[in-house]
Amino acid sequence: MGQEIDDVKRxxxxxTRLLAEFGLATGILASLGHVxxxxxxxxxxxxxxxxxxxxxALALMRPEDMVVDDMDGNLVDGxxxxxxxNEVKMHSCILRERPDxxxxxxxxxxxxxxxxxxQVDLGPMCIEGMQLFSKPLAVFPSPRLIIREEDGxxxxxxxxxxxxxxxxxxxxxxxxxxxxxxxxxxxxxEEQARMNWYAYCAAGPKHATITAEQSAEFGANMRAxxxxxxxxxxxxxxxxxxxxxxxxxxRLIEERG
Numbered sequence: 001m002g003q004e005i006d007d008v009k010r011x012x013x014x015x016t017r018l019l020a021e022f023g024l025a026t027g028i029l030a031s032l033g034h035v036x037x038x039x040x041x042x043x044x045x046x047x048x049x050x051x052x053x054x055x056x057a058l059a060l061m062r063p064e065d066m067v068v069d070d071m072d073g074n075l076v077d078g079x080x081x082x083x084x085x086n087e088v089k090m091h092s093c094i095l096r097e098r099p100d101x102x103x104x105x106x107x108x109x110x111x112x113x114x115x116x117x118x119q120v121d122l123g124p125m126c127i128e129g130m131q132l133f134s135k136p137l138a139v140f141p142s143p144r145l146i147i148r149e150e151d152g153x154x155x156x157x158x159x160x161x162x163x164x165x166x167x168x169x170x171x172x173x174x175x176x177x178x179x180x181x182x183x184x185x186x187x188x189x190e191e192q193a194r195m196n197w198y199a200y201c202a203a204g205p206k207h208a209t210i211t212a213e214q215s216a217e218f219g220a221n222m223r224a225x226x227x228x229x230x231x232x233x234x235x236x237x238x239x240x241x242x243x244x245x246x247x248x249x250x251r252l253i254e255e256r257g
Contacts, residue, residue, distance in 0.1 A: 004041055005077075009063040012037045012047045015103070015179045017253050020059035022187055024107045030057045033107030033171075036091040037179050040102075044071050046095055050082040071096040073152075087145055089152030090173055097156040101175040103182035108171035111193035116166040118200075123209030125195035129188025130215055132164045143169035164189050180246050187245075 015035040019025040025033045036048040049058070050067035067078030073088040085091075091104045115122055122137050124130040138158040146152050146167075155173065159165040163185050164174045172189055176182030199207035210218075225231060 005039060005047070005068065006063065008037050008039055008047045009066040011179055012049070012066050013061050013063045014250060014253050015105075015183050016049050016058050016061045018183055018249055019105070019107050019186075020057070021249050021253065022183075024109050024186065024190065025058040029108050030059065033058055033105075034085045034087070034091070035179060035183065036095065036104045038095055038102045039068075043099075045069070045076060046071075046091060048085055048088065048091055050075075050078055051085055052082045073149075086147055089149055090146040090155055093149070093152030093156040094159065094173065094175055097153075098161075098175060100161075100177060101182075103176050103179040104173060105175075105182045105186045106171060106173045107186060109186065109190035109193065111197050112166060112172045112190055113169060115193050115196055115200075116168045116170075116172075119168075120196065120200060120205055122166075122192060122196050124215060125192055125199060125209060127210075127218060129185065129192050130210060130218065132162070132185060132189060132192065133215070135160075135162055137164060137166060138162065139166045139168055140170075141168050143167070145170075180243070184243060184246060 012035055015037070016033075019033050019035065020030065025031075034049040036046045039045045039047065045068055047066050047068055049056075049061055049065065053065060064079060065082070067082055067084055068076040069084050069088055069092065070076055071092050073084060073092040075084045087106060090106050094104050095101055116139055119139075122133065124133045138160070140155050140158055144151070146155055155165060155167070159173070159175070163176060164172060166172050172186065174182050174185035174189060176185055
């Protein structure tokens with residue numbers, strides 16, 4: 001389907017394998033989860049891991065294993081005997097409703113699942129991923145798979161303009177302006193959920209979190225970075241650049257082929 005599609009398939013394969021590398025899709029979760037990415041010059045199409053492979057562990061996915069879907073979740077192209085992932089509606093509905101989003105991630109991270117079942121409101125516990133809590137984190141109130149159009153629409157509606165949503169007892173979905181941002185948002189969400197669980201165990205459900213005022217101060221301080229005479233302008237937080245974590249793990253995956 002063209003060089004651009006091939007490039008996107010390669011990126012999505014890397015992102016999919018990174019979910020396993022980060023520990024979000026290992027053990028009994030080894031085949032659960034998917035990353036999608038919108039095709040830049042054909043934004044009504046996206047690439048995602050499919051189903052029907054002889055072995056579908058995320059850690060083993062290759063570019064040629066990826067499938068192409070449209071914004072209704074229909075299969076457009078893919079390898080023989082493969083079809084779109086069962087929860088393709090989670091991706092298609094979010095991408096369709098959010099033109100600002102280029103990538104969506106769904107996986108079953110354990111601490112996020114745990115806190116969603118306990119119905120504990122997550123709050124920011126560290127600066128990594130603190131931006132995910134600028135508004136209360138929405139929760140889809142059921143563990144059922146997102147296989148129907150109406151459920152995909154509901155997930156997109158609950159998510160709104162945020163970059164993360166919990167799926168009660170099921171996992172989470174994150175979004176981003178590019179694939180790195182979407183995957184890193186999932187990693188940040190699980191780190192925040194883990195720290196919330198530790199605090200919940202240590203201090204109870206009413207444990208302290210970073211306050212909204214402190215979050216705002218942190219943001220203002222980051223924006224002031226570019227104005228510091230001893231720092232180069234390129235250290236400014238925008239436009240966002242690949243993080244050291246992302247570059248490290250991406251290189252590991254690329255070296256393995």
